[in-house]
Amino acid sequence: MKVPLTVPRQEKNKYSDNFALLTHEDPNERIFIFAADQRLEHLYDDFHGPGVPVEATRPEHIFEIGSKSPISALATHFGLIARYGMDFTDIPYIVKVNGKSNLIGTIDQDPISRTLFSLETIIKHSKSINIVGLGYTIYLGSIYESTMLQEAAQVVEAAHQSGMLAILWIYPRGNFINIEDQQYLSAGATGVGASLGADFVKIMPPPSYAELTLAVQNSGNTGVICAGGLTQDSKLLLKTLDKQINSGARGCAIGRNIFQKKKKDAITLCKQINNLLYS
Secondary structure, three states: OOOOOOOOOOHHHHHHHHHHOOOOOOOOOOOEEEEHHHHHHHHOHOOOOOOOOHHHOOOOHHHHHHHOOOOEEEEEHHHHHHHHHHHHOOOEEEEEEEEOOOOOOOOOOOOOOOOOOHHHHHHHHHOOOOOOOEEEEEEEOOOOOHHHHHHHHHHHHHHHOOOOOOEEEEEEEEOOHHHHOOOOOOHHHHHHOHHHHHHHEEEOOOOOHHHHHHHHHHOOOOOEEEEEOOOOOOOHHHHHHHHHHHHOEEEEEHHHHHHHHHHHHHHHHHHHHHHHHOO
């Protein structure tokens, strides 16, 4: 593990401790994020429907799962952590500092997601709540990407200055992107994450594992983790994750495939993911 130059000397031990916590002191530096920012990003869409238990509608559901599962951290927005973190102090948290709803589609307007919370306030509360990292989403290719790139760079700097990790969600989206003509967008995204100094960058899995390997190579010592995506059969999810790890990915950030289950089943899946990553 290399401590970035943006981490001050007095915060290096804290950064190293947080890195060891998030990676479970794994020599491969793998990470398992329970991504639960959908209440803002997707509104109510992910909390009802066939196969989704009623308990998933309760905000406490994600915290109860996170508290009983061997995850690296629970990633969600600061407001939820402020409302429930005092009751679940054992969970390491990654604060998603920006967000937007899905009401305005990409075909209607290029996406932009601005910082929602004061970084100073989040950092201040990291002393009483186990906040170990900051997360930010960039929509690469949007006409507003320069704004998000600048904010993301500031989030990375603020995280490191406070001994925390920085994780960037980078998704190529916008009306000027033609996915078919730009097959190396995933590698481009991970290169952006590395250029901004992120510790990990989360991407949507590219169409092929060969492209994922290229994305990993282009990220240098910034770890690449894959999104879990839409709900799917757990066995298929684990099989896919295994192939992603063999292609060089250093972990995953999974949400709907976990919290759209009953608590017992969700905890079981988390244990299976943990065993796959760290065995």
